[in-house]
Amino acid sequence: MATNEKQYAMVIDQNLCIGCWTCAVGCKEINNEPLGFWWNRILTAAPADTTGESSSAVADPASDNIDVPHGTFPDVEMAYLPVACQHCEDAPCVKVCPVGATFRRDDGTVLVDYERCIGCRYCIAACPYGIRVFNWGDAQLEPDFTVGYGREYRTDGRLVFTPDRPRGVVEKCTFCVERIDVGEEPFCVTVCPVGARIFGDLNDPNSEVSELVEEQGATQMLSDLGTRPRVFYIPVNEPRKTRE
Amino acid sequence: MDIGIERTPEHGRPVPFRAAGGGLALLVLLGVSAWIYQLTQGLIATGMRDVVSWGLYIFTFAFFVGLSAGGLIMASGAEVFGVKALRPLARIGVLTAAVSVAIAAMTIIPDLGRPERIYNLLLHPRWSSPLIWDVIIIICYFVFAVVDLWVLAGRRPSSQKAKILRVLAYVGLPMAVLLHSITAWIFGLQISRPWWNTALMAPLFVTSAILSGTALVALVALGAHRFDRLHVPEETWRAVCGLMAAAIAVDLFLVGSDYITLLWGNVPRERAALDLILPGGSWQWLFWLEWVVGGLVPFVLLVVPRFRSRLSLVAVASVLVLVGVYAFRIELVVGGMIKPLLHLPPGIAIGTYKITQTSFQFTGMYHPTWVEYSIVAGLMALLALLVTLGYRWLRGLPAEASG
Numbered sequence: 001m002a003t004n005e006k007q008y009a010m011v012i013d014q015n016l017c018i019g020c021w022t023c024a025v026g027c028k029e030i031n032n033e034p035l036g037f038w039w040n041r042i043l044t045a046a047p048a049d050t051t052g053e054s055s056s057a058v059a060d061p062a063s064d065n066i067d068v069p070h071g072t073f074p075d076v077e078m079a080y081l082p083v084a085c086q087h088c089e090d091a092p093c094v095k096v097c098p099v100g101a102t103f104r105r106d107d108g109t110v111l112v113d114y115e116r117c118i119g120c121r122y123c124i125a126a127c128p129y130g131i132r133v134f135n136w137g138d139a140q141l142e143p144d145f146t147v148g149y150g151r152e153y154r155t156d157g158r159l160v161f162t163p164d165r166p167r168g169v170v171e172k173c174t175f176c177v178e179r180i181d182v183g184e185e186p187f188c189v190t191v192c193p194v195g196a197r198i199f200g201d202l203n204d205p206n207s208e209v210s211e212l213v214e215e216q217g218a219t220q221m222l223s224d225l226g227t228r229p230r231v232f233y234i235p236v237n238e239p240r241k242t243r244e
Numbered sequence: 245m246d247i248g249i250e251r252t253p254e255h256g257r258p259v260p261f262r263a264a265g266g267g268l269a270l271l272v273l274l275g276v277s278a279w280i281y282q283l284t285q286g287l288i289a290t291g292m293r294d295v296v297s298w299g300l301y302i303f304t305f306a307f308f309v310g311l312s313a314g315g316l317i318m319a320s321g322a323e324v325f326g327v328k329a330l331r332p333l334a335r336i337g338v339l340t341a342a343v344s345v346a347i348a349a350m351t352i353i354p355d356l357g358r359p360e361r362i363y364n365l366l367l368h369p370r371w372s373s374p375l376i377w378d379v380i381i382i383i384c385y386f387v388f389a390v391v392d393l394w395v396l397a398g399r400r401p402s403s404q405k406a407k408i409l410r411v412l413a414y415v416g417l418p419m420a421v422l423l424h425s426i427t428a429w430i431f432g433l434q435i436s437r438p439w440w441n442t443a444l445m446a447p448l449f450v451t452s453a454i455l456s457g458t459a460l461v462a463l464v465a466l467g468a469h470r471f472d473r474l475h476v477p478e479e480t481w482r483a484v485c486g487l488m489a490a491a492i493a494v495d496l497f498l499v500g501s502d503y504i505t506l507l508w509g510n511v512p513r514e515r516a517a518l519d520l521i522l523p524g525g526s527w528q529w530l531f532w533l534e535w536v537v538g539g540l541v542p543f544v545l546l547v548v549p550r551f552r553s554r555l556s557l558v559a560v561a562s563v564l565v566l567v568g569v570y571a572f573r574i575e576l577v578v579g580g581m582i583k584p585l586l587h588l589p590p591g592i593a594i595g596t597y598k599i600t601q602t603s604f605q606f607t608g609m610y611h612p613t614w615v616e617y618s619i620v621a622g623l624m625a626l627l628a629l630l631v632t633l634g635y636r637w638l639r640g641l642p643a644e645a646s647g
Contacts, residue, residue, distance in 0.1 A: 035597030038604075043588035060512060064606045066589045081588065092436055098375035099364040118364055119287070119357020122375055124297040128436035130584045130592045134297060134357065137288030140597055167286045168357025222585065225435050 005106045007202040008175060010186070011212045012082055013234040016196035019044070019067065019080040026191035027084070030148040030176065032163040034139035039131065039173040040084035040188055046070045047079040047236040079236040082197075084188070085110060085131050085173035086221060086229030093123035093132070102170075103158075108202075108230050109175045111160040117169035124170060128222050132172045139165040153178040202230070260471060261636065268629040275622010278615045279354050287357055289615045293594035295608030296581045300616040301355035303573040304623065307456070308348035309382075309427045310449065310569060311627075314457030315341025315389060316420040317487065319396070323413030329483035332476060334409075335396050336468070337461045339634045342389035344460070345423070347627045349382050354619050374429045385423045388416060397641050424449040437580040439517035442505075448498045448572075455491035456569040458484060459562040464631055466559045472639065485558060488565060489546040496539050499572070516587070517579035527582075530575040538568010582608040 019042050027033065027040040044066045062070045062078075069078035087110045088094075093102045094110060101117040104110050124132045146163045153161040160177055176186035180199075184190075189197040200209035209232075212218045218232035282289045292299045318337025322330045330337075353359050369376045392412050395405065425446035431437070432445030462484050468474035506518050520527045542561035545551045552558065584592055591606035 036593060036595050036603040038593035041590065041593065041604075043586070043590070045588050061588050061606075064589055064591075068589070083586065092434065095370075095372045096375065096434075097370055098373040098379070099361075099368045100370040101364075101368075116361070116364055116368065117358060118361045119359075120352075120355065120375065121297045121357070122373070122430075124294065125581070126434050126436055128585045130295075130586050133294055133593060133595045135286070136290075136293065136595050137286040166358075170357075227435075 005203065007108050007230075008087070008180060009108070009200065009202045009209045009213065009230045009232065010087075010175070010189070011198045011209050011218050011232045011234060013196045013198070014047075014079050014081065014236045015234060016194045017042070017080040017082060018194055018196075020193065022191050022193055023082060023188035023197065026187050027173070030179075030187040031161070031174075032141070032146050032148045032150070033133075034135075034141055034165060036140070037133045037171075039133065039171075040082065041131075042066075043081040043083055044068060045079050045081040047077050077236075081221075081233070082188075083129055083131060083221070084231070085175070086129055086227065086231045087173075087175060089228035089230065090226060092126040092128065092227060096122045096126040098122065105155065109177055109180070110172075111155065111158075111174055111177060112169070112171055113158040113160060114162055114166055114169050114171070115159045119168040119170065121170060128225055128227065132170050134170050135165050135167050138167055149178055151178075155181070261632065265629060265632060268625040268632070271625030272622050272629060275619045275625065278618035278622065282354060282615050282619070283359075288596060289613060291611045291613045291616065293596060293605065293609075295584065295592045295594060295605045296578060296610035298355070298577050298581065299610055300612045300620050301351055302577050303570065304620050305348055305351040305355070306427060306449075306573045306576070307570050308344050308351055308623075308627070309423065310453035310456045310573075311460045312341045312344035312348065312385065312389070312457060313420055313424065313450075313453035314344075314459075314461040315339065315392070316416045317454055317458055318461055319392060319409070320413040320417040320420070321487075323410050324417055327483060329477070329479040330487075332480050333461055333465055333484070335393070335638050336464050336635065337457075338389055338393045338396055339638060340457070340460050340464060340631055342386060342393055343627055343630045343634060344457075345382055345386045345389060347623055347630070349386070350626075351620075351623055374426060374433055377426045378430060381419070381423045381426050385419055388412075388419055392416065397638060420453075421450055424453040431576060431580065434580075436585055438511075438514040438585070439580040440576065442502055444498050444502050448495070448502075451491055451495045451498060452569050452572055455488060455495055456566055458488050458491065459565040459569075462488070462558060462562045463566075464635065466555060466562070468635060469555070472635075481555070481558065482552070485546045485552045485561075488561070489543055492539055492543045492546070492565065492568075495572075496535065499534070513585060513587075516583040520582065521575055521579055527575070527578065530571050530579075533571035534568050534575065538564050538566075538571055542568070578608075578610060582610070584608070 021042050024038060024040040024042060031039060033039060062068045069076035071077055087108055091104060091110050094104050098120065099116055099118055101113045102123050121134055124134060150163055152159060155177060161174055179186060185199045189199045198208050198212060200207040202210055204210060212234065213232050216234060218234050220229045220232055290299060315337035318330050319334045321327045322334060356362065365379055395408050395412065428445040428449035431440040432442060434440050465474065465476055469476055503518060506514050519525050521531050522528065523531060542564040545557050545561040589606055590604040593603055594605050597603050
């Protein structure tokens with residue numbers, strides 16, 4: 001971890017998440033995601049899914065459908081697991097990209113260069129979290145106009161967001177790079193109606209994310225793979241001790 | 245030393261080069277048209293989506309890479325391991341190697357969303373990506389195969405030629421092993437796909453490459469024998485049959501050990517793919533194709549002397565072997581992708597939308613479209629056409645009976 005640089009991270013409190021998909025829809029809105037694209041999804045999981053060291057021992061799903069709890073009434077349990085790009089420190093997608101189109105900024109944000117991607121989709125094969133989306137054809141929008149941020153965004157000259165999707169390239173969650181670069185939060189954090197998402201700088205020991213990660217035992221998804229995600233989860237049944 | 249192509253004048257049929265060539269050229273044209281159509285639409289014209297995001301093009305790529313092993317087995321096997329019986333097939337072997345690896349490289353192009361940016365592989369290579377290693381080894385292997393072919397076909401004093409071929413054989417063998425291993429590591433190194441993430445992947449690719457590559461050389465030689473009166477000594481057929489039978493056995497042994505490891509361990513996320521493929525699973529046809537149609541049946545045909553002595557049955561066995569190896573490639577790619585590691589509802593967004601249909605897939609689905617079938621048919625036809633033309637060119641050269 002670089003010392004002077006900001007190191008962005010997000011913490012998601014599963015105790016608070018109500019599975020409403022507002023963050024997912026807000027993500028679609030700000031990023032003008034075409035129909036069929038979901039950079040951010042809310043999976044229905046068992047509470048144990050993200051607890052402890054063996055968080056990757058994902059239990060068999062209770063159902064093919066969302067919102068179905070595990071167990072038999074009255075002993076049922078369930079947890080929502082919102083999943084977008086985990087912005088891994090050792091990101092498999094970065095390692096496999098043959099042309100360096102997927103890259104990691106010094107602040108920990110993993111981004112895709114829309115102008116360099118050759119569309120081989122090796123990153124989709126390499127991502128353990130299934131979060132990447134490919135532009136199979138021309139973007140479909142309904143209604144047919146651009147919403148959200150609405151402009152191209154470049155970092156170090158590289159095109160990392162555009163509302164007009166080029167066909168044949170891979171894309172994914174950017175941590176709302178265009179917002180965090182001007183000191184705002186990612187849009188999913190802003191729109192969450194229950195405050196289940198917290199965004200901040202891991203390098204600042206006084207930040208809320210630092211406290212949640214260091215002292216409240218926030219865990220990483222599929223942590224045994226060693227990808228070291230920058231998205232952390234506070235598992236159900238381990239309520240946060242302090243807030244405010 | 246006899247490394248040329250020698251024909252027996254007595255039997256055989258007239259050469260139907262024109263008809264076959266015309267048919268193949270039409271198929272190539274179909275493939276090109278389908279690719280042009282795909283370029284106008286994007287990869288939405290294929291059956292791939294974000295869950296099963298690699299399909300027919302990648303199976304076929306891995307298959308063609310495997311086919312290119314044949315040449316090195318014939319040429320290097322003869323030199324390095326002293327299997328003289330394989331020498332008569334050296335020219336055909338190296339020809340199929342050069343053609344197969346070139347077509348394999350071409351197969352990647354329709355799979356790319358942005359084929360016009362392919363130069364980025366050279367401008368911005370990222371060295372941690374196995375895909376970059378594969379690009380390099382494919383180029384090296386192709387150049388090597390062309391040089392080898394040029395030496396084999398060239399007019400040189402035979403002692404000098406033998407010396408060069410010997411050196412080439414010692415370079416070619418490790419290069420072939422690397423080619424198949426690196427192609428295997430594209431899959432085998434991925435921690436996100438438990439079905440791929442086994443150290444057995446490289447040995448499996450090397451074995452199945454020896455198997456399918458030899459089968460292709462056998463088929464070309466059989467075709468040349470039947471239509472062009474190519475003379476292939478009895479002992480050569482025996483060596484080819486023995487090699488294929490041994491490769492089937494080693495291949496199934498490796499696949500079997502992988503199955504046992506997964507079944508005994510019984511870790512759900514590691515078993516997920518295997519349960520689909522084993523009898524009773526929804527992709528069990530792959531199991532039967534790999535183990536019985538492309539495994540047990542050709543094995544019996546190749547080891548029982550009564551069957552092996554009939555060339556028509558050797559041809560049948562070679563075709564079945566190719567079917568089995570192709571099934572292994574499908575099993576590998578689809579098995580690795582169909583049930584994502586994070587297998588929770590509603591699943592993965594597929595990236596396309598049709599009104600009234602969900603844009604999520606919990607378990608992946610993949611049905612190749614006519615575009616994919618046409619492009620792959622075109623590539624296979626191009627391989628056959630180039631091998632045929634190459635053979636014709638080799639045949640026109642002196643048979644080299646000196647020495």
